Amino acid sequence: MDHREIAALLAYIGRLDPRTIRTDQGEARDQINRWYELLGDVPMATRHGWDARVAARQHIQVSPYQILPADIARPWVHYRRDRLARHTDPTPHADPDDQAAWQAELVNTRRAVASGNAAPATHRQITGGSPHPDLEERLREIGSCIPPAVRAELAPYRPARAAREAAIARGGPDALGVRCEWCLAQAGEPCRRRRIGPDGGARGTAPRATPHPGRVDLAAAQHTQQHPAMA
Structure with a gap:
């Protein structure tokens, strides 16, 4: 998330929990900078199930404590770990003799899955349906x-x-x-x-x-x- 997304997330959280609202402009700027430092590598939302606002709302629903950046980063870590656990590396399209290109394609695919930009490759799962x-x-x-x-x-x-x-x-x-x-x-x-x-x-x-x-x-x-x- 960038600074604008962090500010939008804090505004959303403030509507659910007024304790996080900072009325002073300097305090609000410091709050945005602190959250950006801790959540800069966490996306606001992905195409495959992740949304930081959902994680914040779930925390506010079940916890009496004021939300912290760790309460957003922790679900993101679990989300990444779960997606990689369900991912089966597909065979790269690169030439197998080109080891650098082969490994680079595998790494890029895993990063796309972990970041939520691609769905896990589950072609080895047992699926339903009629035979060929x-x-x-x-x-x-x-x-x-x-x-x-x-x-x-x-x-x-x-x-x-x-x-x-x-x-x-x-x-x-x-x-x-x-x-x-x-x-x-x-x-x-x-x-x-x-x-x-x-x-x-x-x-x-x-x-x-x-x-x-x-x-x-x-x-x-x-x-x-x-x-x-x-x-």
Whole structure:
């Protein structure tokens, strides 16, 4: 802020808290100079959410003490820190072999974000929205985001899932699509077997490669009800 903006800020604060008003011309000039010395690098407002008048009003709303320049500078520091924490450096347009230009572009981008003149680059965040049309068409062609060759290579490392996928591909029932009444595994989770200690107590559980027979029968019964023609 320059001297004119400092004077405008003090006039705004004076309307909210008359204790800050200086009627003597010399005292008013000294007050403006002191605030400028402490807030010269703090902008009055930016295009992305910062406004010194809002910070002053919030302080006057919650604090019984007369406002000081630190009560404006402190929120500005928090504002800068928050914006840089949410910023992900985009790839500079400069030549990567030109290290000076590369670093200069990164520094200028960070300064613009910290000063409120540019929005943080959040291109690495998970965003909502529908998939790209090309991706949807590709998924319809292959049926899954995992190619068949990769799925075949992964089968030895996840036998329960491989058996489930093979059964579904043959048109059979999905045993993991129902809740297991024996081990209480929820739908979509593999069955588990208990580990019994020497004293007969359960020491833990481990996933089974195959579902319990009762679960298979329950899935088959539901499959028959849903597809009577296949039965």
